[in-house]
Amino acid sequence: MRALLSVSNKAGLVEFARGLAELGFELVSTGGTHKTLQAAGLEVTYVSEVTGFPEILDGRVKTLHPRIHAGLLATKRPEHEAELQAQGIRRIDLLCVNLYPFRETLARGASFEECLENIDIGGPAMLRAAAKNHQAVLPVCDPADYPEVLQALRTGVSSEFRRRLAYKAFAHTAAYDAAIADFLAFEKFPQTQLLSLERLPVELRYGENPHQEAALYALEGQRGPVLHARVLAGKPMGFNNYADADAAWSLVSEFELPACVAVKHANPCGVALADDPKTAWERARDADTLSVFGGVVAFNRPVDLETAMATRGTFLEVLIAPEVSPEALEWFRSKKPDLRVLVAAPAHADQREFRPITGGFLAQDRDMRRWEELSLRYVTERIPTAQELLDLKFAWYVGKHTRSNNVVLAKDGVTVGLGTGAVSRIWAAERAIQNAGERAKGAVLASEAFFPFDDVVRAAAAAGVTAIVQPGGAKRDEEVIAACNELGIAMVFTGSRHFKH
Numbered sequence: 001m002r003a004l005l006s007v008s009n010k011a012g013l014v015e016f017a018r019g020l021a022e023l024g025f026e027l028v029s030t031g032g033t034h035k036t037l038q039a040a041g042l043e044v045t046y047v048s049e050v051t052g053f054p055e056i057l058d059g060r061v062k063t064l065h066p067r068i069h070a071g072l073l074a075t076k077r078p079e080h081e082a083e084l085q086a087q088g089i090r091r092i093d094l095l096c097v098n099l100y101p102f103r104e105t106l107a108r109g110a111s112f113e114e115c116l117e118n119i120d121i122g123g124p125a126m127l128r129a130a131a132k133n134h135q136a137v138l139p140v141c142d143p144a145d146y147p148e149v150l151q152a153l154r155t156g157v158s159s160e161f162r163r164r165l166a167y168k169a170f171a172h173t174a175a176y177d178a179a180i181a182d183f184l185a186f187e188k189f190p191q192t193q194l195l196s197l198e199r200l201p202v203e204l205r206y207g208e209n210p211h212q213e214a215a216l217y218a219l220e221g222q223r224g225p226v227l228h229a230r231v232l233a234g235k236p237m238g239f240n241n242y243a244d245a246d247a248a249w250s251l252v253s254e255f256e257l258p259a260c261v262a263v264k265h266a267n268p269c270g271v272a273l274a275d276d277p278k279t280a281w282e283r284a285r286d287a288d289t290l291s292v293f294g295g296v297v298a299f300n301r302p303v304d305l306e307t308a309m310a311t312r313g314t315f316l317e318v319l320i321a322p323e324v325s326p327e328a329l330e331w332f333r334s335k336k337p338d339l340r341v342l343v344a345a346p347a348h349a350d351q352r353e354f355r356p357i358t359g360g361f362l363a364q365d366r367d368m369r370r371w372e373e374l375s376l377r378y379v380t381e382r383i384p385t386a387q388e389l390l391d392l393k394f395a396w397y398v399g400k401h402t403r404s405n406n407v408v409l410a411k412d413g414v415t416v417g418l419g420t421g422a423v424s425r426i427w428a429a430e431r432a433i434q435n436a437g438e439r440a441k442g443a444v445l446a447s448e449a450f451f452p453f454d455d456v457v458r459a460a461a462a463a464g465v466t467a468i469v470q471p472g473g474a475k476r477d478e479e480v481i482a483a484c485n486e487l488g489i490a491m492v493f494t495g496s497r498h499f500k501h
Helices: 013-022 031-039 047-051 066-073 078-087 102-107 112-117 122-132 143-155 159-184 239-252 277-287 305-310 326-335 386-400 425-440 455-463 477-487
Strands: 002-007 026-029 094-098 138-140 197-199 217-219 230-233 259-264 267-273 295-299 316-321 340-343 352-357 360-365 407-410 415-419 444-447 467-470 490-493
Touching: 002 013, 002 031, 002 066, 002 122, 013 026, 013 031, 013 143, 026 031, 026 047, 047 066, 066 078, 066 122, 094 122, 102 112, 102 159, 122 138, 122 159, 138 143, 138 159, 143 159, 230 326, 239 259, 239 267, 239 295, 239 316, 239 386, 259 277, 267 277, 267 386, 267 415, 277 295, 277 305, 277 415, 305 326, 386 407, 386 415, 386 444, 386 467, 386 490, 407 425, 415 425, 425 444, 425 455, 444 455, 455 477, 477 490
Parallel strands: 002 026, 002 094, 094 138, 295 316, 316 340, 444 467, 467 490
Antiparallel strands: 197 217, 230 340, 259 267, 259 295, 352 360, 407 415, 407 444
């Protein structure tokens, strides 16, 4: 039996090769792998001794040879055996290959030329050949599989195990090629977009509903703050927990001051700024004590024991923060054992996002626009006060992360009324005003899209709203501005719509 080993990642290599040698395999190797095995005292044949041809072109050509690929592609059929014998070629029974570190080279910001040099050619060719011929050759590409491969060789290799290794080999090369294609793409939205997804070792009980199966995947080379968060305590995360936590973290990350965001069904139900996370939580909770029950909360500051204890009496599903103190974590584990406590991971994600629709995806830039990037226009006779402007900015960020159509009422850095996901803007406003009640007096209003009529202005004025921010750009803007001037409301146009579907 013969095994060919040629790996970039040498984790576990020596132990694996030693196990193969003990099972009677002749070891054949290339370059650095050969040196590593020799240094470990293993008897190993250099690949050039098999091919009868030296490595050339700085190692670009070493395994691209008929004596290698015939050894990998020959089936167990008698005619293939006869051809091998006629050509003096020995079959290869096991191939162990993982590829040049292209993705790692790209991730550390290497030059274009260095990235090109780290595109493996011979490795994928061998791995695909072995995977195609997996009934005769074991294709091994993941060091984590080494112990299982050795055990299977000792006890008997099943056809199911061979097929699983073949799947992993083709998935490995497909993901590798997808990363290279993305690297070489010369436009933001190329003609062919390859998305490589890796399933994470997280078991989801079900999807949005119990009758839907679900799994968690990460895009190749990307890290999400919630997707890769550390779950420190509580029950396992579910599909909806991930979706809501991601929505909460996206919003709370917009704010520079200490903030807390409570989310229910992907929409904020209470958002607040404060001087410290405990006060921010209390203000967000009190913004809507009914809806926060069973919600998800996110903080943009570390959660300490005092903040943790302030959540007593409120049932929460998930809490996510940049850090959680040991004392707070111990309190959560003792007093709220089911609460999922997460520490957000550093984000490393594409500036594009993909939304699934039946049969495909919509692709777009993420909505990354900041308040400071806006060209604000003060279109009414009355200009917002400094405090109103701060609240308009705060409400604008909340509206940016709220399902359309939405209207947000806020006062002193806390939401007092939210109208979300309405099919009519006036309905969104009426819901927000109803939710606010007496708290609407002196509040500001943010709308993520323009007003087609002046009805929202008049409803807001009747409730006591003093200032409004909206994109502007409607046919009846002049009527809307005139209504604001008539009712003493300050209005600001941003020129930037923020639909969220």
